[in-house]
Amino acid sequence: MMHLLSIEWLKLKRLTTLKVILMVYAVLLPFIFYLLSLTEWYGLAYDESIYMFPDVYHYVTYISSWFNLILGVIIVVFTLNELKFRTQRQNMIDGLSKREIILSKFYVVTLMSVAITLYTFLIAVCFAFANGGTDIFEGIRYIGFYLISTFGYFIFAFFLANLLKNPSLAIVFYLLSTFLEGIIGLIPSLKDYAQFFPLSTFGNLIPPPIIPDVYPYALTEIETAGLGFVYVLIFMLLSYWILKKRDV
Amino acid sequence: MGNTVLKINKLSKSYKTIKAVNDLSLDVKERMVFGILGPNGSGKTTTLGMLLGVINPVSGSYSWFDNGTKDANRKRIGSLLETPNFYPYLTAVQNLEITAKIKGVSNPSEQISEVLKTVDLFERKDSKFSTFSLGMKQRLAIAATLLGDPEVLVFDEPTNGLDPQGIAEIRELIIDIGKKGKTILIASHILDEIEKVCSHCAILKEGNLVRTGTIREIIGNEESTLIKLSTSNLEDIKKCIDDDSGISLYKDLGDKVVISVSKERNTSEINKYFFEKGIVLSELSVYNESLENQFLEIIKKS
Numbered sequence: 001m002m003h004l005l006s007i008e009w010l011k012l013k014r015l016t017t018l019k020v021i022l023m024v025y026a027v028l029l030p031f032i033f034y035l036l037s038l039t040e041w042y043g044l045a046y047d048e049s050i051y052m053f054p055d056v057y058h059y060v061t062y063i064s065s066w067f068n069l070i071l072g073v074i075i076v077v078f079t080l081n082e083l084k085f086r087t088q089r090q091n092m093i094d095g096l097s098k099r100e101i102i103l104s105k106f107y108v109v110t111l112m113s114v115a116i117t118l119y120t121f122l123i124a125v126c127f128a129f130a131n132g133g134t135d136i137f138e139g140i141r142y143i144g145f146y147l148i149s150t151f152g153y154f155i156f157a158f159f160l161a162n163l164l165k166n167p168s169l170a171i172v173f174y175l176l177s178t179f180l181e182g183i184i185g186l187i188p189s190l191k192d193y194a195q196f197f198p199l200s201t202f203g204n205l206i207p208p209p210i211i212p213d214v215y216p217y218a219l220t221e222i223e224t225a226g227l228g229f230v231y232v233l234i235f236m237l238l239s240y241w242i243l244k245k246r247d248v
Numbered sequence: 249m250g251n252t253v254l255k256i257n258k259l260s261k262s263y264k265t266i267k268a269v270n271d272l273s274l275d276v277k278e279r280m281v282f283g284i285l286g287p288n289g290s291g292k293t294t295t296l297g298m299l300l301g302v303i304n305p306v307s308g309s310y311s312w313f314d315n316g317t318k319d320a321n322r323k324r325i326g327s328l329l330e331t332p333n334f335y336p337y338l339t340a341v342q343n344l345e346i347t348a349k350i351k352g353v354s355n356p357s358e359q360i361s362e363v364l365k366t367v368d369l370f371e372r373k374d375s376k377f378s379t380f381s382l383g384m385k386q387r388l389a390i391a392a393t394l395l396g397d398p399e400v401l402v403f404d405e406p407t408n409g410l411d412p413q414g415i416a417e418i419r420e421l422i423i424d425i426g427k428k429g430k431t432i433l434i435a436s437h438i439l440d441e442i443e444k445v446c447s448h449c450a451i452l453k454e455g456n457l458v459r460t461g462t463i464r465e466i467i468g469n470e471e472s473t474l475i476k477l478s479t480s481n482l483e484d485i486k487k488c489i490d491d492d493s494g495i496s497l498y499k500d501l502g503d504k505v506v507i508s509v510s511k512e513r514n515t516s517e518i519n520k521y522f523f524e525k526g527i528v529l530s531e532l533s534v535y536n537e538s539l540e541n542q543f544l545e546i547i548k549k550s
Contacts (some may be wrong), residue, residue, distance in 0.1 A: 097319035
């Protein structure tokens with residue numbers, strides 16, 4: 001694993017686009033929360049408690065999760081760079097197996113999800129502490145859900161990139177899928193099923209923060225998390241299967 | 249020649265209805281410099297792609313180092329397939345660092361400097377790949393194949409995009425590598441290249457193996473001599489050829505014919521033979537086939 005990651009690191013550390021997007025993200029995210037804290041907008045039916053434990057986790061992860069949709073684009077770009085430069089082919093010719101090709105990207109996506117989750121966690125904790133919060137573990141389950149949700153979005157982006165092989169197509173489909181699932185979810189006869197769709201599952205892990213804090217879906221939170229994991233696994237295996245079948 | 253480095257057994261690949269490679273079987277032994285010669289679209293790159301694990305064969309098998317199709321085999325092979333593939337935003341050194349890491353090279357920085365010097369790119373080592381000319385890209389790709397001092401080298405059109413001086417240098421380099429006892433596999437449509445650097449050769453046409461053997465066997469006609477003949481009526485000659493199993497028609501040049509006879513028979517004997525048959529030859533000379541002709545001939549015949 002470390003071997004594959006160190007190879008990926010050599011490719012990524014000098015990728016300027018990636019650095020710029022991540023830097024903008026890192027600056028923008030806390031700044032947006034700061035701006036929001038100045039407004040009277042508390043996100044739907046919330047009040048100031050959103051900046052305190054336990055609600056802070058729910059609120060911060062919910063707002064941040066919208067950014068994940070955008071960050072998924074990075075995954076598409078850096079995955080398809082390897083096709084554009086034909087370096088995926090070269091990496092294989094030089095000795096990597098198709099399994100290792102998929103795994104190395106999987107590790108990067110995992111690491112990126114963990115890093116983004118930790119960063120979001122940090123922002124939430126900072127806000128809560130600034131507002132006199134003390135019990136850091138209260139409501140922390142949202143950080144876990146956020147990790148799975150982020151991971152899910154990213155893996156889905158990765159899967160689409162592998163499937164479509166074209167960055168513009170993959171990005172359009174990636175963004176469209178969310179809307180599409182959302183619209184399907186509005187059709188009364190399909191409404192009950194749409195919540196089990198992959199992107200809805202990833203999204204449902206962090207429902208809109210409204211009071212009272214009840215989970216509005218058919219599955220429980222834990223079950224949704226489990227289903228999210230299953231989807232992650234499915235998209236990973238499909239990506240591997242696609243690459244295995246394909247002439248690179 | 250020593251151990252078998254590569255064994256190909258009835259390897260086939262088709263794209264929809266087109267048979268790109270058809271039942272190809274070949275053996276490449278240690279220290280051979282093996283050329284795969286064929287016109288564009290004859291299946292050279294497809295063959296190498298299958299051998300290097302990036303193209304899935306439809307049927308057949310191959311085995312490197314008697315070790316099957318294991319991915320790890322490729323770490324012992326330095327390959328340049330079709331185009332130089334590198335990260336454009338990285339420098340020459342940074343690109344080679346990735347190759348070295350994949351190959352598991354033990355002393356990467358020394359080796360990278362060394363191979364860059366070998367292909368004469370050391371001065372540009374810190375330039376980004378995207379700033380390189382086609383010839384430099386090609387040379388960097390060749391440098392990458394040398395990393396880790398692999399036992400086998402695979403070059404697909406290695407002199408592609410190089411200027412005449414570059415072509416000469418790369419050929420020298422390949423010949424040198426061959427002398428060091430490495431096994432080399434080269435695909436090319438340039439006959440001259442194959443003739444100059446290879447010990448063995450296989451000729452492909454439309455995915456089929458047309459001929460294989462040592463360069464000498466293919467070009468030099470070790471067992472037979474070619475003789476060019478002319479007479480007032482060529483049909484008479486052709487008839488006599490049919491009568492004698494030791495003579496065969498090699499090529500019809502229109503106003504002349506080239507025949508192939510066994511090495512032991514000399515021109516005077518041939519002259520005598522035809523004279524006895526009542527044919528007076530107006531021209532009789534040893535015919536030297538150029539590789540170019542030879543190749544075109546083989547391609548045409550099959």
